[in-house]
Amino acid sequence: MTKKHTDRGLADHKFYHAGQEAAFTEETTPGTPQTRHPAYRLAYRDTDFLLRDELRPVRFQLELLKPEMLLEEAGVGSTLVMYGSARIPAPENAERMVADATEERRPIVERLAANSKYYAEAYKLARLVSEKAIVEEGKRQFVICSGGGPSIMEAANKGASDAGSESIGLNIVLPHEQAPNPYVTPYLSFQFHYFALRKMHFLLRARAVAVFPGGFGTLDEFLELLTLIQTGKMKPIPVLLFGKEFWTKVVNFEALADEGTINHSDLDLFRWCETADEAWDHITGFYDLER
Numbered sequence: 001m002t003k004k005h006t007d008r009g010l011a012d013h014k015f016y017h018a019g020q021e022a023a024f025t026e027e028t029t030p031g032t033p034q035t036r037h038p039a040y041r042l043a044y045r046d047t048d049f050l051l052r053d054e055l056r057p058v059r060f061q062l063e064l065l066k067p068e069m070l071l072e073e074a075g076v077g078s079t080l081v082m083y084g085s086a087r088i089p090a091p092e093n094a095e096r097m098v099a100d101a102t103e104e105r106r107p108i109v110e111r112l113a114a115n116s117k118y119y120a121e122a123y124k125l126a127r128l129v130s131e132k133a134i135v136e137e138g139k140r141q142f143v144i145c146s147g148g149g150p151s152i153m154e155a156a157n158k159g160a161s162d163a164g165s166e167s168i169g170l171n172i173v174l175p176h177e178q179a180p181n182p183y184v185t186p187y188l189s190f191q192f193h194y195f196a197l198r199k200m201h202f203l204l205r206a207r208a209v210a211v212f213p214g215g216f217g218t219l220d221e222f223l224e225l226l227t228l229i230q231t232g233k234m235k236p237i238p239v240l241l242f243g244k245e246f247w248t249k250v251v252n253f254e255a256l257a258d259e260g261t262i263n264h265s266d267l268d269l270f271r272w273c274e275t276a277d278e279a280w281d282h283i284t285g286f287y288d289l290e291r
Contacts, residue, residue, distance in 0.1 A: 018044065063197040067190045071205065074188060077139030079168065079205045080129050082122055083221045084152025084212030091116045118212045118242055119155045125210060125276035126159025133165065142207060143168060148180045148189060152212045157183035170198050199224060208238040208283045213246040229269050238286045239270040240279040
């Protein structure tokens with residue numbers, strides 16, 4: 001049978017796409033009191049409607065879907081997630097940061113500056129892993145993923161960028177401005193309203209997580225990860241905890257086990273690290289990869 005009309009095939013899409021319908025509306029809708037009222041707007045084009053409290057479940061779904069779809073389209077198979085402080089300076093800025101501090105704040109700033117070595121290790125780890133350029137089943141593996149902000153997050157994205165690789169930034173809307181650092185790949189730079197959805201995306205593709213010294217946010221992300229693995233909600237992956245001196249000062253892990261609120265074996269859910277090479281050795285050993 002000869003097909004006479006190329007737009008009448010059985011597999012052709014018979015409904016207009018949403019963007020086409022929206023364009024039709026803009027082109028053909030007459031200007032009347034009814035059409036000018038917000039009630040007449042297409043629901044998916046009505047920002048005021050989408051921001052209503054009752055639409056929170058829809059916004060949750062959108063924040064789940066958008067990054068998932070774009071990461072899939074970008075060929076990202078798995079990630080190496082890097083958590084850490086937004087305050088620790090790069091080594092080249094540490095001395096000046098101390099010099100500029102007030103006398104009252106100088107002891108705290110000196111501590112931050114002392115931890116600038118972890119900015120360097122985060123950079124080294126991200127660059128080392130990115131240079132491996134591992135591809136399996138046509139997708140890139142161990143793509144660097146950070147919170148997209150400054151400090152340790154910047155070091156992660158910069159390390160990937162300097163290796164000529166793309167990297168992901170999962171930023172969050174905060175009362176104070178937090179712009180993405182300049183090393184995040186633009187089309188892999190995402191912004192979230194909900195912390196819960198952001199944390200979910202950190203772990204959906206994670207095949208290893210490196211945790212550097214940080215504050216409440218880093219603790220939140222780290223402890224949720226441990227909880228997911230401990231309770232069997234997530235399969236074990238390499239969890240690399242950088243800075244034993246820092247972390248044992250702020251969290252008494254052994255005391256939790258001694259008090260019986262966790263098992264001593266739960267302390268094996270993470271691995272202490274001080275250098276990028278140590279971290280990569282553990283990852284390669286876990287997955288039986290070439291060093």
